[in-house]
Each structure stands twice: as structure tokens, then as C-alpha cells.
Amino acid sequence: MAAVVLLCAGPLGAQHHEPGPDTSAETVPHHGHDHDSAPSSDGWEGSKEGVAYSEFNHHLAGFFVLLIGFSELTPALRVAAVSWARMLLPGALILMGIFLLIWSDHQAWPIGSLSFAQTFGGHDPEILQHKLYGILSLAIGLIEIFRRLGHVVHAGWMVPLPAFAILGGLMLFAHSHGAHPSAQQIALDHAIMGTIAISAGGTRLVSAWFASPIGWLRSRGEIAWALCILAIGVQLLLYSE
Numbered sequence: 001m002a003a004v005v006l007l008c009a010g011p012l013g014a015q016h017h018e019p020g021p022d023t024s025a026e027t028v029p030h031h032g033h034d035h036d037s038a039p040s041s042d043g044w045e046g047s048k049e050g051v052a053y054s055e056f057n058h059h060l061a062g063f064f065v066l067l068i069g070f071s072e073l074t075p076a077l078r079v080a081a082v083s084w085a086r087m088l089l090p091g092a093l094i095l096m097g098i099f100l101l102i103w104s105d106h107q108a109w110p111i112g113s114l115s116f117a118q119t120f121g122g123h124d125p126e127i128l129q130h131k132l133y134g135i136l137s138l139a140i141g142l143i144e145i146f147r148r149l150g151h152v153v154h155a156g157w158m159v160p161l162p163a164f165a166i167l168g169g170l171m172l173f174a175h176s177h178g179a180h181p182s183a184q185q186i187a188l189d190h191a192i193m194g195t196i197a198i199s200a201g202g203t204r205l206v207s208a209w210f211a212s213p214i215g216w217l218r219s220r221g222e223i224a225w226a227l228c229i230l231a232i233g234v235q236l237l238l239y240s241e
Contacts, residue, residue: 168194
């Protein structure tokens with residue numbers, strides 16, 4: 001789900017600077033996590049500032065994802081909870097969407113030097129992907145608010161959330177941090193998060209589809225869904241470059 005961002009979620013912080021006058025310098029090969037070594041040729045990826053920015057974004061996303069996971073686990077375990085807890089998931093999705101649209105990329109609109117047209121026109125595929133995550137997160141969050149308040153009742157409205165988790169998980173496999181010195185480790189982290197997000201969305205879809213005929217399957221599917229979200233939240237909190 002939201003892992004994705006969750007789900008959504010996971011791929012915050014790949015940033016880029018406009019090439020400066022020294023970008024013709026050859027990038028020094030680098031492995032591991034020694035960020036005092038030469039960063040990538042764009043001057044941002046792998047730099048101390050770039051790493052700190054990216055890690056903060058991932059850790060903040062992890063906090064929201066954990067909130068989502070706990071809010072989903074409580075009803076899955078049939079534990080009594082305050083009524084507003086069911087709004088944590090859509091609320092977190094909306095906040096994550098706003099954060100992504102504004103702060104995911106320091107170079108992009110509305111806080112950076114790129115215009116709206118450049119940001120959404122494919123000037124940088126990573127930036128565009130972050131903004132699309134933000135739009136999807138906002139849309140799914142609003143759908144979930146209306147659904148949980150009973151304003152939309154058709155069973156089909158349950159599909160966007162797990163579909164978002166699956167889509168976000170698939171997108172993580174193609175998400176790149178460019179010429180980052182720890183690119184291989186980052187790619188592995190994203191692949192793990194993507195796999196968990198797809199699993200979360202799949203279990204949610206199955207549990208919703210078989211809600212009536214197989215009650216025990218729905219219950220276990222809801223628990224698996226919540227645990228997958230929590231797993232992604234923990235991974236995001238522990239994320240490092």
C-alpha cells in the first residue's frame with residue numbers, strides 16, 4: 001500500500017544539482033558508505049548534504065509509514081481503538097503527498113530553480129517520478145477518507161489503495177539515484193521495499209476479494225497487509241546511504 005509509498009514512500013530524496021563548471025571532472029570510483037570520498041559528478045549525489053537530505057526524507061517517510069501500519073494493524077487484530085485511528089492511513093498519505101510535491105527535490109518546482117513545466121515535463125525522470133508519487137498519494141488518501149466516512153460504498157473503491165501499493169512497489173524496481181557512490185546498496189534497499197509493497201498490495205486485494213466467502217482469509221490478509229507496511233516503515237527508519 002502506502003508503502004509505497006509506501007509505499008509509497010520509500011523513494012524520497014534522489015536529488016540533482018544543475019551541472020556546475022567543474023562537472024567535467026572524472027568521478028572517482030567509490031564503494032561503500034564513505035561519504036568523505038568524491039561524490040558523483042553532479043556535486044550532490046553522494047555528497048554529505050545530499051546524503052543527509054535523502055536520509056532525512058526516508059526517515060520522515062518511515063515515521064508516516066509506521067503510523068499507517070499501526071493504524072491498520074489495530075482493526076486487523078480486532079483490538080478496540082479510538083475512532084479517529086482509521087483516519088491515520090489517509091491522513092498520512094495526504095501529508096506524504098504534500099511533502100513529495102513540495103520538498104522531494106530541492107531543484108524542482110515549487111522550491112527550486114526548475115519551472116512547473118520543466119518539473120512535470122520530463123526534464124528529470126527521477127523528479128517526475130517523485131511528483132507522480134505525490135499526486136497518487138494525495139488521490140488515494142482522499143479516496144480512503146471518503147470510503148472510510150461512508151461517502152463511497154461500492155466495493156470497487158477498495159481497489160485503488162492496494163493497487164497503489166503494487167504500482168509503487170513496481171516503480172521502486174526502476175527507481176534510480178543516478179551516479180550515487182552507494183547506488184548498488186540503494187537499489188537493493190528499493191528492491192526489498194518494492195517486493196514488500198507488492199506483497200502488501202496483493203494480500204490486501206486477496207483479503208478484500210474473498211471478504212465474504214472466506215472470513216478467516218480476510219482476517220489473515222489484513223494482518224499480513226499491516227505487517228508488510230510496518231516492515232517497510234522500519235526499513236525506511238533504518239535507511240542509510
